[in-house]
Amino acid sequence: MAVSSESVEKNTTTHETSQIGENECPECGAPLVADNHRAETYCEECGTVVSSGEIDHGPEWRNFDDPERGVGSPNTKLMHDDGIGGTRIGFDNTDKNGNLVSAEKRQQLSRLRKENRRSETASTKERNLRFGTGEIRRIGSALDLDEDIMETAAVIFRRASDEDLFVGGFSIEEMAAGGVYAAIKQIGIPVTLDAVVNVSRVGESRVRRGFSRLNRELGLEVKPQPPENFLPKLLSSLNDPSKDDDYMTASDEQELEMFARKILDKARDENLISGREPIGLAAAAIYTADTEQASVVKDHDATLTQAALSDLAGVSDVTVRSRYQEFKDFDVFD
DNA sequence: ATGGTTTTTACTGCGTC
């Protein structure tokens, strides 16, 4: 099929998640910052949390938008303190006896007022934050996601809240689900949108919408996952001993992954990746590896069917077939 | 809204077990 060069241009990502340096963000390459308070490493550019220690007392979030406050400083806790919610601070700059207070004190009061105003308008925001982070945790544990994914999702959600992204008919649920999906893609684990939708409280279009908004408004620049990310998952479920399908052995699995990677490498060179569904590409690469290897190597029988792969990947058999047609002439068995 | 692209659906024929 003819892929116009224009669309390829648009969809092709110049960014390869190449060489993740020790101190570079895997997403944007910016230098990472270590947060000693939280035992985390994260990226200042895009908010990706690269590694995090255990968190022990529920959701408390860094404030990325207010550097002078200090990242992860105890001040963030104060923002969750409901005690100041209903308090107002007078404007007359006098103490309780009516005396004018010192300049230093006035400054402090002014700052307090500002904080106060902020927290008043923030009270519903705070509720939303709690609810949203709870929802993120719920989705995360339903999908058995690692802590750092949920953490990243929560950071994204927090930023969305800070930038008032919930206005205009966007529900907390969809933004939470969208945030989880964004975190999944940002960090690059093999979980599909479908999987998120399945455990979400909102439908697919909403999750999509939430994700899109976050991606756009927050400048997340989340890119399509490289198909390679899905290879191990697909292969290991093909090799699941608890099933009696008997597709392959563990060494087959390793071998196929290696060939599938070569196929995908080549496909990338040939511009056959961009615009295509990553998991479909991965499934087709595995299928191609299996059948082509069988035709080249004597003692290898093809055991995988298009139907099995497409089922597993959650794409149609036609898609696997189409990709296979594009891949099958690659010779990667030398 | 529109246009360009990919994916899905549904249906076909062909060879093989």
Add this chain to the structure above:
DNA sequence: GACGCGGTAAAAACCAT
């Protein structure tokens, strides 16, 4: 006949504009 595969047209879905 059932299955795996290949091909295709039309509809649906997606995405950027």
